[in-house]
Amino acid sequence: MKLYFLSLLLLLTLFNCKNDGNNAADNYAYFGGEIINPNSDYVVLSKSDVVIDSIKLDAKNRFLYKVNDLDAGLYTFYHGGEIQMVLLEPKDSIIFRLNTLEFDESLVFTGEGDKKNNYLINEFLENEIQEKKVFKFCQLKPHVYQNRIDSLKAFKLEKLNAFKTKYPTSELFNRIAKANIDFSYYSSKEVYPFVHFDENKEAILKSLPNNFYNYRSSIDYNDAFFKDHYHYSSFLRYTINNLALKDHLKHSTDNEVFKRSSLCYNMDKLKITDSLVKDGVVKNDLLQYFTINYLSKNKDVENNDVILNAFLSKSTDQKNNTLVKHYVASLNNLKEGASFPSVKLVDYNNNEVEINSLITTPTVVCFWSNTFYNHFKESHYKLNELKTKYPEVKFIVINIDNYGIEKPKHALKENRFKFKDEYQFKTPEASIEALAIQPMTKTIVVDKHQKIVYNNTNIFSINFEEQLLGAINRK
The missing domain is CATH 2.60.40 (Immunoglobulin-like)
Known part of the structure; x- marks a missing residue:
């Protein structure tokens, strides 16, 4: 090599x-x-x-x-x-x-150009590590928190200046590298109210120094140059979450603790996006992100069409609109109490089977991909534990990739996971859409009559085993 x-x-x-x-x-x-x-x-x-x-x-x-x-x-x-x-x-x-x-x-x-790219990828990886530190810092008082993240930013700037002293750099590189540091720093400011342990978000916002968000006045929320950039995209999402929180607290009539999953709050996010962002590409991507994110976690199917109509009234990207409409249609077909959709699977001996023919007892259907390799391993360890604990339950585990049979087969064999009850989709794209598989941790629990009991749970959830017992005890 x-x-x-x-x-x-x-x-x-x-x-x-x-x-x-x-x-x-x-x-x-x-x-x-x-x-x-x-x-x-x-x-x-x-x-x-x-x-x-x-x-x-x-x-x-x-x-x-x-x-x-x-x-x-x-x-x-x-x-x-x-x-x-x-x-x-x-x-x-x-x-x-x-x-x-x-x-x-x-x-x-x-090769030629390697130094700048190795700097950027290393900065990306270090930022992932520092994000965990920032989340811990978020439990500190606002002024202490600000001092900590100011120090992190100063350290990053020092490192960048040392790199520029050692190696010749272009204006383009300098602009991108500086933006990485700035937008990462701004994101740390925007996440503070959400990560802080205090459930009274209104009190947290009031406790912030008056200058805490001063940088917002200088931000271009329609920056075409950075629209595909990870740090800029993350910053926009965090900012809109935060601005929507402020608006939501003004008009919310809920007496309960603030819930990020509430329909009202997520509608506020779409409104803020529509008013704040004018660039069509940036706006449409944000609208789709917030809508899909809400839909993938929403437990109340009745709200799906409400958020869909709000999204369609603001989005001008027809491709995104079609994708979200199909996603909602699939979610609506997966209502609790509905029959599990007809989906064809292939086992690792290349035998084709219809999934409902396998469901004769309470059944858990979950998914994995080589792309999310850590999830693949951790979920299989968890499933092995659950299979031992609940022998009366069938666990159907489906690889969603479209790479052919050998790649997932090798992954299972390499990690010493058995092939029993392991499958691939016969038609991955159509099946992923039919089962609305997002996020990858999504798990569907079905009773012995092939009726959906839970359409969007997670085997790692603290109440998953309680849900499983509910499905087992159904008549």
């Missing part, structure tokens, strides 16, 4: 040396890599939701692609359900290597 990359980098370096002129012909970049444990045989490269190309891996799971007429900036590469970004500028020759079992953690760049 090392010889391959050394040879490749040498060729790219020699090629670049012959084209040192500063002209349109130099407006290109090479992008390539090697993927260990690939989930599919291709990588999709895109920019701003526009697919540039679907690049096939060779027999050794490698690829090399030349981007002509380069629009310098952040590009997205997608493989088997995982997404990451790469910064491409003229005459870059960037090669990466990663293992899909630890997609982000294993990602390493080499």
Whole structure:
């Protein structure tokens, strides 16, 4: 592998040396890599939701692609359900290597342009670790909390300045790296009222220093440049959550503790999005995110059409609108008491079976994907525990991927999980839509008469076993 990359980098370096002129012909970049444990045989490269190309891996799971007429900036590469970004500028020759079992953690760049991208991916991973610290800090008093996150921001700026001193950087890189730090810091401010243990959110908002959200006046909520950027997108979501909270508390008549799952609060989020964000792409993505997020957790099916109509009145993206309408239709078909939908499965001996033919006792139906590998392992450990504890219950476990039978079969075998009651969908896309599988932790409990008892629970939930006993005791 090392010889391959050394040879490749040498060729790219020699090629670049012959084209040192500063002209349109130099407006290109090479992008390539090697993927260990690939989930599919291709990588999709895109920019701003526009697919540039679907690049096939060779027999050794490698690829090399030349981007002509380069629009310098952040590009997205997608493989088997995982997404990451790469910064491409003229005459870059960037090669990466990663293992899909630890997609982000294993990602390493080499070649011309590697330093800036390794900095960005390391910053991304460090930020994930720091987010856990920030959540703990959220239990502190507001002024103490602000001091802590101010210190985190200062440390990040120091690190960035040290990098810029050591390596030459472009204005584009500087802008992106600084935005990463800023938007991460702003997000820490926006999550504070929600993560703080005090359930009286109104009291928390009143306790904040007057200048706590001063930065909001300088924010561009329609930034086309950063609209695909992770930190910017997260910041917008957190901000709208927070602004909607303030509005919600003004008019809410609920005497109960604030609930993030309430229909009223989620309607407020759609209203804030519609009034605050004017850029069509940014607004439509946020509207879809908030709507799907509510629907995936909503227990009251009667509210599905209410939130759907509010979404459709504001969204102008017809593709998003169709997707959400189909999602709601599927959820409505999965009402508690309804018959479980007819879905065809395939076992690991390639035998086809209709799912309802398997349901003759109280049954738990749950799902997994190679993309969410940690969930795959943890859920199977939990299922093994539940199977021992409740032998009268059938557990049907379905891999939702569309990679063929060998990949999930290998994952099960490698982790010593039995094939019994393990299946794949015969038609993954149609079945995922029919069962409205979002999030991946979704679990459906069915009684012996093939009637849905719980349409959206979770095997890790503290009251899951209580729900299971309810299904067992049904007549």
